[in-house]
Amino acid sequence: MTVLHRSLLGCAGLVVALSAASMAQELRAPLEGPSADDGLITIESDSQTADNVTGVVTAIGNVRIVYPSRGMVATSRQAQYFSREGRLVLSGDVDVVQEDGSSLRAERVTYDLEDERAFAMPPSGGQVRSTMILRPDQPAQTPLTP
Numbered sequence: 001m002t003v004l005h006r007s008l009l010g011c012a013g014l015v016v017a018l019s020a021a022s023m024a025q026e027l028r029a030p031l032e033g034p035s036a037d038d039g040l041i042t043i044e045s046d047s048q049t050a051d052n053v054t055g056v057v058t059a060i061g062n063v064r065i066v067y068p069s070r071g072m073v074a075t076s077r078q079a080q081y082f083s084r085e086g087r088l089v090l091s092g093d094v095d096v097v098q099e100d101g102s103s104l105r106a107e108r109v110t111y112d113l114e115d116e117r118a119f120a121m122p123p124s125g126g127q128v129r130s131t132m133i134l135r136p137d138q139p140a141q142t143p144l145t146p
Contacts, residue, residue: 007029009011023100025127039069039113040048041088041123043079044063044064045059045060045062048060051131054084056081057080058071059080060078061083063075063078063090065088070098071099072096073097074090074096074097074109076092076094077091077092077093078090078091078092079091086112086114087111088111089110090109091107092108094106094107096109100133101131102133103129103130104118104131105129106128106129107122107126108120109126
């Protein structure tokens with residue numbers, strides 16, 4: 001990816017990297033752990049905007065989010081990152097897949113990065129679908145559990 005521009009947005013440590021084909025964002029979520037790389041989130045999409053006044057980043061079209069420290073990849077039609085609240089909202093054909101094969105499919109997913117809680121809403125007249133891998137020797141995890 002060719003980097004054309006870099007800027008910071010607020011105290012969230014948002015780095016914006018624009019490429020010719022798509023735009024990618026690397027967000028550093030607030031952390032309490034030893035390594036800042038644990039909070040790295042990369043967002044790729046057809047277009048993105050960042051509002052320095054509100055602290056909101058909006059990604060539209062073919063959104064793909066990679067959260068390596070959580071072993072999570074998500075896709076949707078739109079994503080909004082609210083840096084001041086530490087909240088990520090995915091909407092439109094949301095698919096979240098964990099490394100272990102657990103998955104979540106919904107129309108809208110709101111994920112609180114600080115509390116690591118997710119709220120999923122189904123499409124109109126539909127249902128949220130989640131698939132979890134249950135192993136007797138490990139505690140059960142949801143598709144968004146670290």
